[in-house]
Amino acid sequence: MRMRKKKNLVPRMERCSAVLITDPFAQRGQWRTLFQSGGELHVELGCGKGRFTAETAQQNPCISFVAIERVPDAMVMAMERVCAMELQNVRFISCDAAQLPDIFSPGEVDRIYINFCDPWPTKRHAKRRLTHYNFLKLYRQVLKPNGQVHLKTDNAPLFAFSLEEFPAAGFSLSEISHNLHENSPCGIMTDYEAKFYELGTPINRCVATMETWTDPDAVPAPAPQDSAAP
Numbered sequence: 001m002r003m004r005k006k007k008n009l010v011p012r013m014e015r016c017s018a019v020l021i022t023d024p025f026a027q028r029g030q031w032r033t034l035f036q037s038g039g040e041l042h043v044e045l046g047c048g049k050g051r052f053t054a055e056t057a058q059q060n061p062c063i064s065f066v067a068i069e070r071v072p073d074a075m076v077m078a079m080e081r082v083c084a085m086e087l088q089n090v091r092f093i094s095c096d097a098a099q100l101p102d103i104f105s106p107g108e109v110d111r112i113y114i115n116f117c118d119p120w121p122t123k124r125h126a127k128r129r130l131t132h133y134n135f136l137k138l139y140r141q142v143l144k145p146n147g148q149v150h151l152k153t154d155n156a157p158l159f160a161f162s163l164e165e166f167p168a169a170g171f172s173l174s175e176i177s178h179n180l181h182e183n184s185p186c187g188i189m190t191d192y193e194a195k196f197y198e199l200g201t202p203i204n205r206c207v208a209t210m211e212t213w214t215d216p217d218a219v220p221a222p223a224p225q226d227s228a229a230p
Contacts, residue, residue, distance in 0.1 A: 009076060016079035021066075024093040029105035035064040037089045040110035043142075044068060045097050045130055046117055050078025052190040057082070057090045059188070065090045068097070097130055097138070104142040112139055112149045115190050119158040131162035136169035140210055149208040152180070154196050159204035166206075170213025176206045 013020065021027060027034065031041055039062040047053045047067035057065045067090060069075040075092055082090045095103060120128045127134060131151060139149060149171065153159050159178070166173055180186050180203040189197065196203060 009072060012076050012080065013072065016076065016083050019079055019082055019090060019092055021091050021093045024095060024103045028103055029108060031066065031104065031108060032064060034091055035089055037062045037064050039063045041066065041108060042111040042113065043100075043104070043109050044113040044115070046070075046115065047078050047092070048074050048115075049191050050081040051194075052113070052115055052188050053078055053090060054081045054085055054087060055188045057087050058085060061089055063089065067092050068095055070094055070096065097135060100138055101141040106141060107144040107147075109142045110144055110147055112143065112147075114149060114151045114153075116153055116192050117158075119153070119155040121155075121157065126161075129158065129161065131158070131165050133165050133169050136165060136171065137215065140170065140213070143210050145210065145212075147210050149210075150205075151208065152190075152193065152203060152205045154193075154201050154203055156202075156204065159206075163206065166208040170211050170215075171208035172211050174207045174209065178202060178204050180205045 021034075032038060041064045042056075044053055044065065044067045047069045050067065053065060053067045057063070067078060069078060069092065072094070075094065079092055082092075093103070114130050117130045118128070120126065126132060129135070131149075136149075143149075149166075151159075151162055153162075156178075163173065163176070181197050182202075185197060193203060
């Protein structure tokens with residue numbers, strides 16, 4: 001769904017400038033210095049209007065959150081939400097998920113949230129899915145040992161795809177659910193998730209934990225044998 005253009009976007013962004021990091025690349029390896037919490041660092045890819053971001057941060061004041069959103073009209077709503085709640089443990093940045101290794105140093109991130117990302121349903125766009133093998137290898141570059149990726153989606157084909165991609169990239173799976181809210185609301189919802197719940201749409205969720213792994217693409221090829229005759 002296309003986000004409607006917001007009136008007075010620039011002044012609204014400026015009023016929330018305290019929680020916006022305009023040069024995230026300069027913070028690489030130094031993110032925790034921005035927060036008083038001093039605890040774990042969690043990153044959300046595509047925070048949208050920020051309901052999940054704000055409520056999760058409010059319930060976990062000792063955890064630092066970096067929320068990523070590329071759509072300014074959505075980001076400003078999330079920023080306003082966080083500022084209205086006077087949360088001190090959230091910062092926002094605008095970037096692409098492919099840039100994560102340039103923004104966070106190795107092992108700097110404890111957890112990554114991927115909530116209701118674009119499923120990119122056609123096969124020719126599969127590499128754009130945030131749970132594609134190539135993206136998972138990028139996450140490995142910034143996650144600490146045993147760091148986690150938490151995924152939620154209403155898209156069953158994307159979830160099935162993800163359950164295959166995670167193990168292929170060295171992640172073990174747990175807390176797999178194909179109907180998270182089957183019995184009652186479970187956990188903090190995004191705005192979209194709340195709408196899906198009201199419609200009775202099943203929500204898929206899993207936790208992927210990064211394990212020790214050898215990237216098969218990084219293994220050097222064996223040296224060629226000398227076939228010259230003695």
